[in-house]
Amino acid sequence: MSSAKTTRRHPRFSTPWAVRLRAPDWADALQLATGNISRGGLFVRCEQPIPVGTRLQVVLSLPEEMTLTVEGEVVHAISPERARAEGMAPGIGIRFDESAAIDLNLLEGMAASNSAGQYAAPIAEDQYLSWSAVLADGAGSEHTTTAYKLLETPAIAPGEQADGDAELTFAPDEPTPPDASKTRDLSREPIFGIDFGTTFTSIAVVERGRVRVLAEGNQTSLPSVVCYPDEGPPLVGWPAREQIAHQPSTTIISPKRLIGRRFRDPGLATYLASSPVRFLEGPAGQVLLEVYGEQLSVEQVGAEIFQRVASIGEAASMCPVRRVVLSAPVSYTDERQALRRSAELAGLEVVGFIDEPVSAALAFGMNVERGATVAVYDFGGGTFDFTLLKMTGHGTCEVIGEAGDPWLGGDDFDHAIACHAAEQFRDRHGVDLRERKVEWQRLLFAAQNAKRKLSVEKSVELQVRAILLSLRGPIDLYLLLDRELLGELCGKLVERSFAAVELCLELAELTPAQIDHVVLTGGTSRSPLVRARAQQFFGKEITVNYDPELGVVSGNALFGQILRSR
Ligand SMILES: Nc1ncnc2c1ncn2[C@@H]1O[C@H](COP(=O)(O)OP(=O)(O)OP(=O)(O)O)[C@@H](O)[C@H]1O
Ligand SMILES: [Mg+2]
Structure with a gap:
């Protein structure tokens, strides 16, 4: 990555101010880059008033001894007096020049591919993304401080100066609670990755620039098993798995093996014949199963798993799981449509499909x-x-x-x-x-x-x-x-x-x-x-990866993030 720029958009400035940030690993760099900080910017805490309009260089020290230098401008300033009066942090909001967007996008791509395998621990809602930083003024003095990623795009047109703080939603000392009305705006909702595996199903999402595999308790994978008890709703996952021996004819394991397949598929004959579940051929030649005299499609069984894993995702991420990316083996053709239908039956919108190996490659960086x-x-x-x-x-x-x-x-x-x-x-x-x-x-x-x-x-x-x-x-x-x-x-x-x-x-x-x-x-x-x-x-x-069974779900979540930011 090129660091110094030879052509500057604002050559008249000799960059008297600079903010230096260090991203010690790629995951950090990803957090810095995602959401495209060029659209948001940084807030740098400082006691010293710096006027709006001051030009700055932001120097990002990246892993592998790379440096990215981008330029920006102070668009917002909170003086120490005002900060004390209003319970905020004193400092400056920096918006990056538009020309920085390409470099930051490249950084995002590079950081994503280098850090995707690192599963982030859940980050508390009130934790802002921050980095220790050094603020250097033109006179040669340097101050150690903290830089925060701005959470929102400042609604400031290029060239226009901000005078109030209404445009900036950043307030490090007083975290704003998530706005419930915003969670209903689909374009703001995250896209989750679901790996519907033969034996285990899992769900992940990119949160604050890191893949987070969403767990129930400490379980990141849900067995792909559904049991239909003689009474009550179906059991899904671990409780269903416990019933394999006790209720073999109404417990369906590995529905992925059957989804979208033909009943007469020669590859399935032995499996169908040896299973304790009663399978039959549907009117379109598809595989149906019979449970207590009722016929069910494999998609319906799959939908139980999708629904369950989505509820795990919702509980862990505190976000509605509506839009998802699914993956399938390269060899899947008709099976993909069936997988999609199954997810849709569970109320999910499939916004993308990715081949499992490509997804794993994405996750492994x-x-x-x-x-x-x-x-x-x-x-x-x-x-x-x-x-x-x-x-x-x-x-x-x-x-x-x-x-x-x-x-x-x-x-x-x-x-x-x-x-x-x-x-x-x-x-x-x-x-x-x-x-x-x-x-x-x-x-x-x-x-x-x-x-x-x-x-x-x-x-x-x-x-x-x-x-x-x-x-x-x-x-x-x-x-x-x-x-x-x-x-x-x-x-x-x-x-x-x-x-x-x-x-x-x-x-x-x-x-x-x-x-x-x-x-x-x-x-x-x-x-x-x-x-x-x-x-x-x-x-x-x-x-x-140290969690190889989570490679595909992580890649799916990353792909979801890519689709979301398009
Ligand atoms: N530490 C381990 N050593 C050996 N095998 C393991 C280990 N941990 C998990 N497994 C095995 O990995 C398998 C599950 O892997 P994974 O979750 O990747 O499969 P899946 O995605 O459900 O299936 P598929 O990719 O075939 O559709 C199980 O057979 C499990 O026993
Ligand atoms: Mg798998």
Whole structure:
């Protein structure tokens, strides 16, 4: 990024004043840049009166030793006397020159791509965005102070001088409560990103320049499960998941597998036949399911999940969730329309769709050179997708290859571990837990927990207390699982994913060495097995976010923010 400008819009000024700000990391820089501070500006606290109309340079020190210098003007001044009388902060409001907009937009793009993977902690409503700053006057003296981002656009026409403070809504000492009437103005409402995953669904939004994944309690993901009890409203998410073993015929898991698919789709035959839920063919050839004699579309089931995740988003963000960005695997065609209908049934407006790998790339900060080839390896709970992207400049890219396995995911790891434990248990106690629905479900949950722990620890104890009741008392299940055993049980699943990777590379006529950046996403890519194999296969540094299952939802939220600011 160029720092010094050679052509200035106001050459007559020798910039006697300067404000220097430091954004120590990209997330900070993003907060500085988003909302385009050129439209808002900065408020710099200072005791010394500086007249309206004074020209200033604002020097932003950015990560990686970059500096951006933009120029602006004092458009508003609050003297210390007035500040004391009115309970405000003394200081000056600075509006940037219009010519700064391009640089600030570039900064915004660069900062967004560099900091997106950092999930922000919730910021309290009364917390203003502020940075420590240095204010230097022309005489050479410097004062350490604080600069705040202006919350609103000052309603001042270019060239016009502000005389009152009605135009500026900034008041650092007295935060104004959010104006309820403004939240009804659609263009001001945030656009939320929803990742409707096969196993988990999540929601995120960009708040004050950072992606915030919205959680219920400490859960950032909602199981994509809906249970229709014989009475009362459907259960969605965690309570529905608990019913998988108890109400198998009315508990629908992974509706994403079925959405927009044809009942006669050969790829679905085994799944439909083996499911305890009763599926039937709808008049248009779609998949319907029957619950207590009533026919439901898969979209209706999905809508329950959309509605639930939207209510989680609303509660956590305190904003209505109406406009959303959704994502889908590259291979989805008709399924996208079905996903859209499902979200609409939940009362949401789908303002954008983005391919899941592109979204993951956006979230992981694809600040890579034009022409670079990026591989996104997405190993989720139910599906595996591998995508090759060619970066076409300024954060845009083109999909140049895609392969995957719609029936390969982290659930298969749980299954393989649970099968091994069940076989050992059968050899010792003569009972096959796979034939007992409730016990098998408990074992699958325990296997998933053990698998997750094993991503951090070298070995874990898989334990299910009183999994069987015998005449001699309850019998516990116990298995010592270490990474070597995990490799024996699940290594072939990882190899299946790499078979798809090899096929994709072959079709794109590329070798692993020709890939410039590798991004691992999806919860299963937390597994040490996957990471080690990817490292070995690509023979280079790979990017794994510390929350890989939240990459897509974060990218969706970022895309929502981009659409919102257009
Ligand atoms: N620490 C971990 N180690 C291994 N696997 C993990 C870990 N954490 C989560 N997983 C697995 O990641 C999977 C969920 O990942 P994710 O949320 O990305 O999937 P999804 O988006 O619902 O599915 P899909 O992308 O297939 O539609 C689950 O199988 C879960 O067990
Ligand atoms: Mg996913």
